[in-house]
Amino acid sequence: MPTYFSIPQLCLDRRKVISRGGQRDLKTTLLSSREEIRSFQTEPNRILSGETMESILLLLLLFLACCAGLYTAFALTDSRDAAKILVEHSGKELHSRVTALGLSTMGLKGILSGGDIAQLTELISLDLSFNRGLTGTLSPQIGNLQKLNILILAGCSFTGIIPKELGNLVELSFFGGIHPSLGNLSKLYWLDLAENQLTGPLPVSNSTTPGLDLLLKAKHFHLNKNQLSGPILPKLFTSKMVLIHVLFDGNHLSGSIPSTIGFIQTLEVLRLDRNSLTGPVPSSLNNLTSINELNLAHNQLTGPVPDLTGMESLSYVDLSNNSFDQSEAPSWFSTTKQSLTTLVMEYGTLEGKVPQNLFGFPQLQQVKLRNNASNTLEMGDRISQQLQLIDLQNNHMSSVTFNSAYRNTLILIGNPVCTTDLSNTTYCQLQHQTENPYSTRQANCGTTSCPPEQGLDPQSCECAYPYEGRLYFRAPFFRDLSNITKAPLWIKLGLTLGSVSLQNPFFNIDDYLQVQLQLFPSTGKYFNRSEIQRIGFYLSNKKYKPLPEFGPYYFIAYPYAFSVEHGGMSLSLGVVGIYAIQQKSRAKRAIESSNPFTSWGPSGEDNSGGPPQLKGARWFSYDELESAPTIFPKAMKLDLGALVYRGTLSSGVVVAIKRAQQGSMQGGLEFKTEIELLSRVHHKNLVGLVGFCFEQGEQMLVYELCPMEHLETACLRNLALPWIGKKDLALLLVQLE
Numbered sequence: 001m002p003t004y005f006s007i008p009q010l011c012l013d014r015r016k017v018i019s020r021g022g023q024r025d026l027k028t029t030l031l032s033s034r035e036e037i038r039s040f041q042t043e044p045n046r047i048l049s050g051e052t053m054e055s056i057l058l059l060l061l062l063f064l065a066c067c068a069g070l071y072t073a074f075a076l077t078d079s080r081d082a083a084k085i086l087v088e089h090s091g092k093e094l095h096s097r098v099t100a101l102g103l104s105t106m107g108l109k110g111i112l113s114g115g116d117i118a119q120l121t122e123l124i125s126l127d128l129s130f131n132r133g134l135t136g137t138l139s140p141q142i143g144n145l146q147k148l149n150i151l152i153l154a155g156c157s158f159t160g161i162i163p164k165e166l167g168n169l170v171e172l173s174f175f176g177g178i179h180p181s182l183g184n185l186s187k188l189y190w191l192d193l194a195e196n197q198l199t200g201p202l203p204v205s206n207s208t209t210p211g212l213d214l215l216l217k218a219k220h221f222h223l224n225k226n227q228l229s230g231p232i233l234p235k236l237f238t239s240k241m242v243l244i245h246v247l248f249d250g251n252h253l254s255g256s257i258p259s260t261i262g263f264i265q266t267l268e269v270l271r272l273d274r275n276s277l278t279g280p281v282p283s284s285l286n287n288l289t290s291i292n293e294l295n296l297a298h299n300q301l302t303g304p305v306p307d308l309t310g311m312e313s314l315s316y317v318d319l320s321n322n323s324f325d326q327s328e329a330p331s332w333f334s335t336t337k338q339s340l341t342t343l344v345m346e347y348g349t350l351e352g353k354v355p356q357n358l359f360g361f362p363q364l365q366q367v368k369l370r371n372n373a374s375n376t377l378e379m380g381d382r383i384s385q386q387l388q389l390i391d392l393q394n395n396h397m398s399s400v401t402f403n404s405a406y407r408n409t410l411i412l413i414g415n416p417v418c419t420t421d422l423s424n425t426t427y428c429q430l431q432h433q434t435e436n437p438y439s440t441r442q443a444n445c446g447t448t449s450c451p452p453e454q455g456l457d458p459q460s461c462e463c464a465y466p467y468e469g470r471l472y473f474r475a476p477f478f479r480d481l482s483n484i485t486k487a488p489l490w491i492k493l494g495l496t497l498g499s500v501s502l503q504n505p506f507f508n509i510d511d512y513l514q515v516q517l518q519l520f521p522s523t524g525k526y527f528n529r530s531e532i533q534r535i536g537f538y539l540s541n542k543k544y545k546p547l548p549e550f551g552p553y554y555f556i557a558y559p560y561a562f563s564v565e566h567g568g569m570s571l572s573l574g575v576v577g578i579y580a581i582q583q584k585s586r587a588k589r590a591i592e593s594s595n596p597f598t599s600w601g602p603s604g605e606d607n608s609g610g611p612p613q614l615k616g617a618r619w620f621s622y623d624e625l626e627s628a629p630t631i632f633p634k635a636m637k638l639d640l641g642a643l644v645y646r647g648t649l650s651s652g653v654v655v656a657i658k659r660a661q662q663g664s665m666q667g668g669l670e671f672k673t674e675i676e677l678l679s680r681v682h683h684k685n686l687v688g689l690v691g692f693c694f695e696q697g698e699q700m701l702v703y704e705l706c707p708m709e710h711l712e713t714a715c716l717r718n719l720a721l722p723w724i725g726k727k728d729l730a731l732l733l734v735q736l737e
Contacts, residue, residue: 100125104152104536105467105557106529109133112158118144125150127533129540130469130557132157149187152540155556183210190542191215192222194247194474194554201230202253216240222552224249224271224474225510231255232277239263245552247474249273249295250510256280257301262287269475269551273297273318274510281306289313293475293551295511297321297344305330305350312337315363315477315549318344318511326373328352337361341386342479344368351396356380359387359403365480370394370411379403388480453561457520459499464525466501466518467535469557473513477549481505513550526563612672617679618691620702624650625657625693646705655690656706660699671699 098120108131118141126148128134134156142151180203182188191212202223205211212221213236221243228251237243237260246261249271257277261270262284270288273295280303281296288294291311297320305324308314309332317340326349333343334355341363350372358367360382366389375396380403389409397415400422410427412418418428450456450463457464499520508514519535521527527535538544539555546553625647645657660666666674671694678689678701693700 098123099147100150102127102533102537103131104128104540105130105532105560107131107133107559107562111136112139118142120145121147123148127152127537127540128156129153130155130536132559134158150541152537154192154540154554180205180209180211183212183214185215186217188215188218190220190222191218192220192554193226194222195225198223198226198228200228202228202232202236204233204235212236213238217242219243219266220245220552222247222474223251226251228253232258234258234260237261237264239265242266244268245475247271247552248275251275253277257282257285257296259284261285264288265290267291268313269293271295271475273299275299277301280304283307286310292316292339292477292548294318295475305345305348308332309335313339315339316342316344316475316479318342320344320346320348320368322348324349326351329355329358329374333358339363339477341365341477342368344479345372347371350374352376353378354392357382359383359390359406362386365389365478367391375399377401379406386480454525455501455518455520457499458501459520464520465527465561465563466520467527467532467557467560468516468518469539469555471515471517471553471555473515473546473550473553475551476513477551479507481507517555527560529562532560532562612675612679617675617689620691620693620700622693622696622698625700625702653690654705656687656703658701658703665699668694675701 099122101120101123102125104127108128110133112128112134118139121144123145124147126145127150129152132155134153136158138153138158142148182191183203183205203209203211204213216238219242222245224247228248230253232248232253232255237258241264243264244266246264246267247269251274253272253275254277256279257272259282261267262282265287267288268290270285270291271293274297277296277299278301281301283306285294286307287310289310289312292313293316294308294311294314295316295318296306297318299322301322301324303325305319305327307330308317314337329350329352334357336357338361340361342365343358344366346368348369348371350369351374353376354369354374356378357380358364359379361384363386364384365386367387368389368391370391371394373396374392376399377392377397378399378401383403383406387406387408389411390406391409391411392415393411394414397412397417400412400417402410409431411431412422412427413430415428422428445456445458445461448456448461448463453465454463455466455468456462457466499522501518501520503516503518505513505515521531536557539557542553544555642661643659645659646654647657648654665671675689675692682688687704687706690702690704692702
């Protein structure tokens with residue numbers, strides 16, 4: 001059966017979650033929606049606000065909400081399976097539950113409480129991402145959702161503590177939390193608490209409490225841009241871990257870098273920059289042979305410049321703003337690194353000669369060594385064709401030897417050579433690097449302009465309301481954007497050609513790559529709510545996969561301006577209970593419309609005692625008949641308002657299918673009676689009933705195929721019957737009618 005999710009996740013980034021304190025906590029009345037179908041995506045239009053209500057008031061508001069034209073859910077359980085399920089389980093009571101709620105970018109406002117959400121005991125997926133109007137604290141009762149494995153709250157405005165009860169969600173695979181109890185989440189895959197206001201230490205386990213070191217299946221530790229403090233304890237990392245991303249940048253961590261990080265051979269990105277780490281860099285980091293990005297900048301590290309010779313996959317390294325021992329460039333500056341694109345060591349302690357082999361690294365794009373004490377530059381004969389920038393300003397350069405083949409940016413301002421031989425050259429003058437703003441190339445749209453809230457679809461050249469937001473890439477393996485127009489950015493990001501617009505990529509102060517993203521509807525001016533929910537879930541659940549060189553990312557969506565007909569007003573969580581009840585009613589109607597067997601049971605309108613009682617015939621799904629190789633090429637039309645088709649079932653049996661046309665269909669009870677009768681009729685001169693199909697508004701009967709085809713063909717072939725034979729056949733046909 002199709003399901004709404006394929007990769008479970010919980011993100012709590014960018015929600016202003018702090019370490020203590022909190023706000024009031026009102027109920028979110030999800031009420032009896034736990035009796036819902038197994039999986040659905042919500043599609044609301046207008047939802048009233050309110051708190052917990054008495055039943056009479058609830059019913060009144062439900063009536064008013066329904067009159068207001070609430071949009072409801074569509075079933076993600078395949079409705080075409082319903083008939084088969086009911087035939088196979090007739091007489092059994094079938095219970096169903098809510099397993100997925102998706103409300104991404106719906107403009108929700110209010111305070112979320114787990115009081116009634118906790119009653120949805122079968123809930124597997126809850127996505128409230130990109131609703132900035134959601135405030136308040138996270139209720140500890142969310143921890144009662146034992147089956148939850150997707151909880152996405154990114155881009156909301158929740159505050160207060162992250163409750164320790166979230167550690168009870170043992171099924172969670174992508175998750176966020178900093179309480180020691182989260183160490184119990186043995187299935188955790190993605191820990192993302194970035195860009196909050198979390199304080200305190202990184203918890204590790206001891207004899208009485210769990211810790212993050214027990215998360216042996218986790219691949220992502222994204223704790224960047226918080227207020228975490230204290231040391232990174234050696235016990236946090238073990239050789240049994242499979243981490244690929246450790247992002248601790250932008251905190252207040254202190255102490256030394258633990259040597260145990262070198263045990264994690266799977267590590268690809270390590271960002272410890274912008275902390276208060278001290279002491280020497282452990283030599284064990286040289287064991288990280290799979291690492292692509294290493295950023296240790298803006299700390300207080302001492303000792304020798306770290307040896308990175310063993311990092312064969314290194315693409316980006318930044319060792320700036322530390323207090324390493326004064327020395328010449330380390331040997332790995334001269335050891336060819338095939339993948340290195342960017343070397344940054346600004347405000348450092350390098351002296352002597354800059355190794356000329358450095359500039360020949362094949363993928364090298366930028367070398368930034370400003371504010372060191374280097375005194376000699378010899379560029380050598382081998383210059384990388386990718387090299388765009390060499391920044392050596394404010395060093396002690398007294399001797400410079402150029403390579404005439406290099407015609408890109410070289411900055412020598414603040415060096416002694418700029419007071420003598422090179423004083424009038426561009427190398428010693430302030431160079432304004434003008435970056436042309438990037439935008440997705442449009443079709444021949446001419447000078448078409450759009451109203452302020454709309455954008456120009458680059459494919460159709462029509463104005464529409466795009467789904468818009470920003471992509472933030474936290475650790476790309478490159479820094480040069482000068483050749484961004486040589487290959488369209490949508491190709492680099494792995495997006496599909498079409499109604500996608502990307503603008504103005506740049507690196508912000510945190511060294512994150514920001515890209516403005518616009519997605520346009522394929523038809524019309526607006527997306528509907530279900531489309532926005534799907535796109536929001538796709539981006540927040542990390543189902544979108546850019547090229548590996550862009551590294552980990554997150555997306556923050558802007559509020560979407562829905563059309564009036566799709567519910568342009570903001571929504572409130574106050575009566576989500578009303579909404580959920582209506583989903584149940586809508587889902588029930590959806591099942592009934594695609595599953596006419598619901599009226600054949602004891603409680604149905606026809607009160608006929610249950611599904612048809614068959615003798616040898618079977619039920620066929622619509623898909624099973626439609627997919628038969630020769631099923632609908634040509635049809636013989638009967639005067640009885642039906643078409644007959646020849647087809648071959650998956651078993652190889654050749655059959656004839658009688659398909660009733662619109663306007664000539666029977667009622668459910670009549671069709672059931674016909675099926676029961678035909679399944680009992682067996683005669684040597686009659687074809688037998690193989691089965692039937694009664695779904696998606698179709699009434700089809702499947703018969704054995706008569707090799708002689710039909711009477712008309714027989715007559716045209718001069719296979720004349722005697723008069724008595726024709727009379728007997730006519731009488732038989734009349735009796736069958």
